[in-house]
Amino acid sequence: QSALTQPASVSGSPGQSITISCTGTSSDVGGYNYVSWYQQHPGKAPKLMIYDVSNRPSGVSNRFSGSKSGNTASLTISGLQAEDEADYYCSSYTNSNTHVVFGGGTKLTVL
Amino acid sequence: QVQLQESGPGLVKPSQTLSLTCTVSGGSISSGSYYWSWIRQPAGKGLEWIGRIYTSGSTNYNPSLKSRVTISVDTSKNQFSLKLSSVTAADTAVYYCARDPGHILTGYPEYYFDYWGQGTLVTVSS
Numbered sequence: 001q002s003a004l005t006q007p008a009s010v011s012g013s014p015g016q017s018i019t020i021s022c023t024g025t026s027s028d029v030g031g032y033n034y035v036s037w038y039q040q041h042p043g044k045a046p047k048l049m050i051y052d053v054s055n056r057p058s059g060v061s062n063r064f065s066g067s068k069s070g071n072t073a074s075l076t077i078s079g080l081q082a083e084d085e086a087d088y089y090c091s092s093y094t095n096s097n098t099h100v101v102f103g104g105g106t107k108l109t110v111l
Numbered sequence: 112q113v114q115l116q117e118s119g120p121g122l123v124k125p126s127q128t129l130s131l132t133c134t135v136s137g138g139s140i141s142s143g144s145y146y147w148s149w150i151r152q153p154a155g156k157g158l159e160w161i162g163r164i165y166t167s168g169s170t171n172y173n174p175s176l177k178s179r180v181t182i183s184v185d186t187s188k189n190q191f192s193l194k195l196s197s198v199t200a201a202d203t204a205v206y207y208c209a210r211d212p213g214h215i216l217t218g219y220p221e222y223y224f225d226y227w228g229q230g231t232l233v234t235v236s237s
Binding site: 032 | 229
């Protein structure tokens with residue numbers, strides 16, 4: 001069982017917007033701004049999409065945005081494209097000895 | 112452009128030690144405030160952070176694996192390594208090496224991973 005809770009799957013049509021949630025506790029997501037999001041296509045390594053809750057690395061489309069409210073972080077993808085179909089994982093710092101925790105992942109299907 | 116590449120045996124027998132190496136190219140492993148991590152992913156499952164090493168050589172491990180894990184660095188070869196002892200079938204996974212850029216001023220971790228290796232599948236089986 002993962003430390004952070006994500007929906008198993010979400011779906012949307014091309015051009016639409018979707019949001020993926022990531023729920024933790026005050027010991028991780030809620031207590032610190034160290035939330036990051038990763039995109040993983042089948043057979044590939046994860047790719048950093050968002051860091052520090054809402055920052056985008058250079059080269060990542062501005063269709064991807066991140067936010068946080070309380071113990072829940074969110075990744076929003078606007079203007080869905082077929083290439084966005086992938087698994088998405090959230091991650092956070094935790095003040096436990098584990099240091100870094102991940103969510104269980106969300107499979108995004110573009111209909 | 113920084114690149115990471117994992118290498119090591121793809122098959123390990125139960126109770127033996129899994130050994131992997133990550134070779135860093137495109138930059139020095141010991142420059143900056145970088146933290147170098149190992150992360151694994153069983154087939155069809157999520158990601159699990161194993162542990163990390165700082166450029167100074169200090170380490171942090173996931174408590175669930177701490178008794179079996181050793182991460183080390185060889186700056187002369189621009190590599191860092193993972194050893195996981197007493198493996199079982201539950202350790203079968205794709206193993207990734209990854210970089211935390213670290214805060215440029217404080218030197219503390221940033222707790223995100225900006226560069227990843229392609230991953231290597233390690234199967235534990237007799």
